[in-house]
Each structure stands twice: as C-alpha cells, then as structure tokens.
Amino acid sequence: MIGNHDDRDAFRAAFPDAPRNRHGFVQQVVDTPMGRFVLLDTHEPGRPEGRLCEQRLEWLGEAIEGWSGPLFLFLHHPPFPVGFDRMDRIRLQDGDALASVLARSNASIWHLFVGHLHRNVAGSWRGWPFTGVRGTSHQIALDFTMRSDAPVSFEAPGYGVVLVEADGVIVHFGEVTS
Numbered sequence: 539m540i541g542n543h544d545d546r547d548a549f550r551a552a553f554p555d556a557p558r559n560r561h562g563f564v565q566q567v568v569d570t571p572m573g574r575f576v577l578l579d580t581h582e583p584g585r586p587e588g589r590l591c592e593q594r595l596e597w598l599g600e601a602i603e604g605w606s607g608p609l610f611l612f613l614h615h616p617p618f619p620v621g622f623d624r625m626d627r628i629r630l631q632d633g634d635a636l637a638s639v640l641a642r643s644n645a646s647i648w649h650l651f652v653g654h655l656h657r658n659v660a661g662s663w664r665g666w667p668f669t670g671v672r673g674t675s676h677q678i679a680l681d682f683t684m685r686s687d688a689p690v691s692f693e694a695p696g697y698g699v700v701l702v703e704a705d706g707v708i709v710h711f712g713e714v715t716s
C-alpha cells in the first residue's frame with residue numbers, strides 16, 4: 539500500500555506490473571483460501587493525511603459487494619485517532635465514509651491492518667479489530683503529551699507476522715536488531 543511519503547507515478551514506474559484500479563489508484567483485491575484481502579490506496583498527493591475519495595470508496599463497495607466471507611483490509615492511514623495529537627490530525631480523513639461502506643456490506647470483517655503510526659498498536663474500531671506495526675525506519679515515541687509534533691524515537695525497526703487460521707488471526711511482532 540502506498541502512503542503519504544510515496545509518489546503514485548513513481549510507484550507505477552518502479553512497479554509497472556502492480557495492479558491498479560480503473561481510476562489509476564493502487565488498489566486491488568487478492569482472493570485467498572482464507573478470505574478476501576482488499577488493499578487500499580489512501581495517498582493524497584502533497585498531503586500528509588490520507589484520503590479515500592468517492593472513486594476509491596465506490597471501488598471498495600464494488601470490491602466487497604456480494605462477499606460474505608472473511609474480509610481483511612489493508613491501508614496505510616488509520617481511519618481512527620490513537621491518542622497522538624499530531625498523528626491523529628494526519629490520519630485518514632474519511633473514516634466515517636469508510637465505515638459506512640463496510641457497514642453496508644455483508645462481509646465478515648476479520649481485521650484491518652494499518653501503517654503510518656510507526657508504532658505497534660492494536661485495538662478495535664467500531665467493533666472491527668485492527669493492528670499496526672512499527673516502521674522499518676524510525677518510530678514515533680510513545681508520548682501522549684506532544685501536541686504539535688510527532689516525536690521521533692530511535693527504537694528498533696519492526697515488522698509483523700500474521701497467521702490467518704480458519705478460526706482467527708494471530709499477529710506476532712518482531713524487531714529488527716543489528
């Protein structure tokens with residue numbers, strides 16, 4: 539998934555075979571034996587916050603229409619605040635609209651995966667479980683008092699390993715140590 543630091547044209551040039559939808563957004567459906575994975579493009583050129591415009595949301599609605607099995611969503615910008623003022627202001631701006639599309643579907647939403655926060659964070663949003671993992675570069679400090687800045691920290695980069703089983707999802711958190 540591309541995020542705020544990416545460039546859609548550069549991405550297309552570097553990955554010409556990467557699927558994109560009819561409007562040119564880097565969104566795709568990956569059907570797996572464990573469920574439908576939907577990858578969303580929340581990049582908004584020149585802006586740190588994320589957007590899902592009408593075109594992207596309409597595509598999502600079509601992508602999950604008629605699907606009643608497990609659904610996994612992947613998007614860079616979290617659609618909800620997490621308590622970090624600066625990061626919350628540059629979250630996905632269209633969370634309500636996204637939730638409306640999801641709530642209208644018959645899909646069983648098993649998990650949302652987000653980036654952007656550069657921290658391990660997990661919880662639920664409107665009843666749907668979510669996970670985000672550390673950045674592969676710097677991290678954002680665990681500091682709920684900073685108001686105007688996103689305090690960078692140099693905790694180790696991290697990654698997640700997701701195990702999707704027939705009856706649930708397990709997320710492991712790994713650290714990159716040198």
Ligand SMILES: [Fe+2]
Nearest residue numbers: 541542543654
């Ligand atoms: Fe980001």
